[in-house]
Amino acid sequence: MEARSRSKSRAKVAAIAGFLPAVVAVALLIPSAGSAAGPGSGCDAGTPAGPNKTTYKCNLPTGTIGGYEVRQWFALAPTPPQNGFITHMETDIVDEGSGAQVPISRLMLHHIVFLNLNKQDSTCAGQGYTGFDGRKGFGTFAPQRFYGAGEERMKLSMPPGYGVPTDQNHNWGVVAMVMNHRSGVDNALIHYEVTIDTGPLMPAKPYWFDVRDCRADPIYNIPSVAKKKTVAAKKKGKKKRKKPRTKPTVTESRDYVIPESGRLIAGAGHVHGGAVGLTLTEPNCGNRAVARSDPTWGLPDHPFYNVRPILHEPGPINMSAFGRTAGLPVRAGETIRLNSIYDNSLPHVRVMGIMVVYLVPDASVTQDCGPVPGWDVLKTNQPGRPGPIPSRIPLTGLDANGQATTINAPPGPIRNAGRNTVTSVGDRFFGAPNLRVRQGSWITWQFNGAELHNVTLANGPLGIGTDNLDGGRTFTQKLDRPGTYRFFCALHPVQMQERVIVTPRKHKKKP
Numbered sequence: 060m061e062a063r064s065r066s067k068s069r070a071k072v073a074a075i076a077g078f079l080p081a082v083v084a085v086a087l088l089i090p091s092a093g094s095a096a097g098p099g100s101g102c103d104a105g106t107p108a109g110p111n112k113t114t115y116k117c118n119l120p121t122g123t124i125g126g127y128e129v130r131q132w133f134a135l136a137p138t139p140p141q142n143g144f145i146t147h148m149e150t151d152i153v154d155e156g157s158g159a160q161v162p163i164s165r166l167m168l169h170h171i172v173f174l175n176l177n178k179q180d181s182t183c184a185g186q187g188y189t190g191f192d193g194r195k196g197f198g199t200f201a202p203q204r205f206y207g208a209g210e211e212r213m214k215l216s217m218p219p220g221y222g223v224p225t226d227q228n229h230n231w232g233v234v235a236m237v238m239n240h241r242s243g244v245d246n247a248l249i250h251y252e253v254t255i256d257t258g259p260l261m262p263a264k265p266y267w268f269d270v271r272d273c274r275a276d277p278i279y280n281i282p283s284v285a286k287k288k289t290v291a292a293k294k295k296g297k298k299k300r301k302k303p304r305t306k307p308t309v310t311e312s313r314d315y316v317i318p319e320s321g322r323l324i325a326g327a328g329h330v331h332g333g334a335v336g337l338t339l340t341e342p343n344c345g346n347r348a349v350a351r352s353d354p355t356w357g358l359p360d361h362p363f364y365n366v367r368p369i370l371h372e373p374g375p376i377n378m379s380a381f382g383r384t385a386g387l388p389v390r391a392g393e394t395i396r397l398n399s400i401y402d403n404s405l406p407h408v409r410v411m412g413i414m415v416v417y418l419v420p421d422a423s424v425t426q427d428c429g430p431v432p433g434w435d436v437l438k439t440n441q442p443g444r445p446g447p448i449p450s451r452i453p454l455t456g457l458d459a460n461g462q463a464t465t466i467n468a469p470p471g472p473i474r475n476a477g478r479n480t481v482t483s484v485g486d487r488f489f490g491a492p493n494l495r496v497r498q499g500s501w502i503t504w505q506f507n508g509a510e511l512h513n514v515t516l517a518n519g520p521l522g523i524g525t526d527n528l529d530g531g532r533t534f535t536q537k538l539d540r541p542g543t544y545r546f547f548c549a550l551h552p553v554q555m556q557e558r559v560i561v562t563p564r565k566h567k568k569k570p
């Protein structure tokens with residue numbers, strides 16, 4: 060059966076050539092588009108999982124991931140060989156030999172998005188996707204994003220009576236990102252399990268909500284609130300302010316006008332380190348909250364918070380999901396707002412705010428602001444901590460043996476620079492690893508390499524994280540907050556570091 064599935068995958072590759080818009084659109088997501096579903100790819104023959112239900116186990120190789128590197132890629136993915144409705148789906152990263160889950164001390168499946176290349180996405184149709192390189196792809200075809208998971212391994216689970224339609228002749232793809240926490244090259248399998256119900260179910264349509272929608276790498280940055288000028292405040296004789304009871308937060312929102320009447324019956328979110336949570340609100344219904352997805356942060360001994368080297372801020376171990384057969388009635392033309400709420404007491408970079416919801420079309424919904432259901436909430440039963448968990452990302456370099464080691468600063472002398480500095484980013488190096496500038500100076504990074512790189516804050520006074528850039532493109536930033544900024548390239552974290560020291564502006568004496 061395995062062999063049969065494999066040859067079927069190859070047949071699909073031929074079939075996909077006839078589906079050009081999708082291939083073009085998807086290939087543009089990632090410049091080094093992965094090869095088609097090849098050796099090691101396939102789904103098994105399925106295992107009965109109840110009346111009318113079969114669970115298929117599918118695998119897809121990750122490809123080679125360099126030591127301490129981050130690989131993000133697109134690949135065709137095997138489609139389960141059964142027509143029907145998806146009622147459950149989950150994914151993980153497993154060892155090629157044993158099939159056992161790969162621990163994050165080895166590889167971390169940072170996130171993965173499953174696409175149906177034969178369907179248009181509900182929210183990005185007509186505009187296409189911006190690629191991983193930040194460039195707009197050709198055309199307007201946006202393959203349907205129907206399921207995604209991050210470190211927290213969100214599972215798709217439909218309330219009874221519903222499923223996401225699936226067709227064995229449709230082509231699936233994945234966009235995935237994996238981090239290698241060890242010094243040697245590595246590879247593994249993306250494993251996913253899909254339960255398909257052949258019984259007559261109500262079809263649920265995925266709506267992908269994202270505060271940075273229609274981007275292959277939908278990141279943004281949380282700046283952190285500026286530190287109080289305590290000295291100046293004291294001089295003015297102000298009383299020391301009481302510590303605020305709640306930490307500052309920042310909320311990014313995006314509105315979606317739902318084009319069809321229906322019932323929103325399930326959903327769950329994805330966030331990164333620093334998140335407070337995700338909510339859905341209805342601005343035209345008194346701004347009421349209608350659903351939420353909340354993070355659970357693991358205990359201090361959880362692997363997420365102990366893996367070394369630290370290549371990014373650790374995220375939650377789980378995001379709660381919601382579902383209910385009655386669902387939330389939504390009339391065509393109603394607006395649903397996604398709110399992504401993050402802590403702003405510290406900088407958080409390359410964060411995301413994504414919620415996938417499932418809508419069942421229902422023409423009988425004719426009223427606005429219908430009743431909010433008492434959602435069934437699914438969340439982990441693992442012990443957790445109230446979050447988000449403050450964490451500091453150090454710079455990581457390589458020691459003489461090629462092993463990751465924490466460094467205070469990149470090697471080399473500090474170069475003083477002027478008010479407007481242009482500094483280059485080459486392939487696997489920063490042109491000026493140690494810079495000193497006066498507060499209020501501007502720095503332009505020019506990405507002269509052939510590969511994609513970025514500038515990402517590890518620690519310092521302001522959350523900064525650029526798109527993935529190349530080909531001479533630039534990013535300019537004013538550094539108005541004094542302090543030491545430690546940057547790295549999030550794609551090549553142990554190879555590329557830069558420190559920028561921003562010295563305080565001299566205070567002008569009043570005459």
Ligand SMILES: [Cu+2]
Nearest residue numbers: 512548550551
């Ligand atoms: Cu890089």
